[in-house]
Amino acid sequence: DSGVTQTPKHLITATGQRVTLRCSPRSGDLSVYWYQQSLDQGLQFLIHYYNGEERAKGNILERFSAQQFPDLHSELNLSSLELGDSALYFCASSVRTAIGELFFGEGSRLTVL
Amino acid sequence: AQSVAQPEDQVNVAEGNPLTVKCTYSVSGNPYLFWYVQYPNRGLQFLLKYITGDNLVKGSYGFEAEFNKSQTSFHLKKPSALVSDSALYFCAVREPGANNLFFGTGTRLTVIP
Numbered sequence: 001d002s003g004v005t006q007t008p009k010h011l012i013t014a015t016g017q018r019v020t021l022r023c024s025p026r027s028g029d030l031s032v033y034w035y036q037q038s039l040d041q042g043l044q045f046l047i048h049y050y051n052g053e054e055r056a057k058g059n060i061l062e063r064f065s066a067q068q069f070p071d072l073h074s075e076l077n078l079s080s081l082e083l084g085d086s087a088l089y090f091c092a093s094s095v096r097t098a099i100g101e102l103f104f105g106e107g108s109r110l111t112v113l
Numbered sequence: 114a115q116s117v118a119q120p121e122d123q124v125n126v127a128e129g130n131p132l133t134v135k136c137t138y139s140v141s142g143n144p145y146l147f148w149y150v151q152y153p154n155r156g157l158q159f160l161l162k163y164i165t166g167d168n169l170v171k172g173s174y175g176f177e178a179e180f181n182k183s184q185t186s187f188h189l190k191k192p193s194a195l196v197s198d199s200a201l202y203f204c205a206v207r208e209p210g211a212n213n214l215f216f217g218t219g220t221r222l223t224v225i226p
Binding site: 002004033035042043045048050055056058090092101102103104105106107 | 147149154155156157158159162203211212213214215216217218219
């Protein structure tokens with residue numbers, strides 16, 4: 001158990017809908033990262049938050065947004081969903097140091113029908 | 114820009130034999146290098162990292178990796194493979210000052226009994 005909690009584990013929805021994925025980092029970790037894992041594109045970095053502030057953006061679509069709350073949990077919002085958004089979405093957390101490893105949650109599997 | 118290449122999508126090895134999973138990287142400056150393992154329907158688990166110092170890094174579950182600066186490689190190795198080592202392995206790199214890990218496309222390791 002990494003200590004990172006993600007909910008829901010599975011989500012099935014329709015095209016055009018909006019979903020919210022939630023992540024609780026390990027106790028004491030200030031950094032939260034979101035990654036998307038799909039079969040054809042591997043593990044893609046989406047966005048990084050540190051102590052409530054956005055620090056880096058990767059290949060995140062404009063239809064997607066995220067935030068980190070004062071209690072350090074984070075949410076990833078996906079809107080106007082398309083079939084191609086079906087993927088496994090991972091949250092990871094880390095301590096402050098830039099050389100630290102990331103600790104991953106179990107992921108949220110999104111299926112868009 | 115940072116990049117990671119895992120040239121083999123699939124590696125098969127007999128139980129008890131040594132295994133190697135290859136990784137090469139490209140970064141500006143001195144890299145921070147990581148290996149992660151993903152078991153079916155699970156999140157990524159940290160195996161080991163290279164930051165500085167000894168080129169041979171030892172990690173979890175008997176795995177080790179050798180950093181080779183001249184060849185820009187960071188191959189994962191284990192002297193004697195177990196069936197339970199069968200999983201998806203990801204190499205990752207972080208450039209100094211970067212906020213995220215950049216992952217390779219993964220190598221599926223199958224250990225044959």
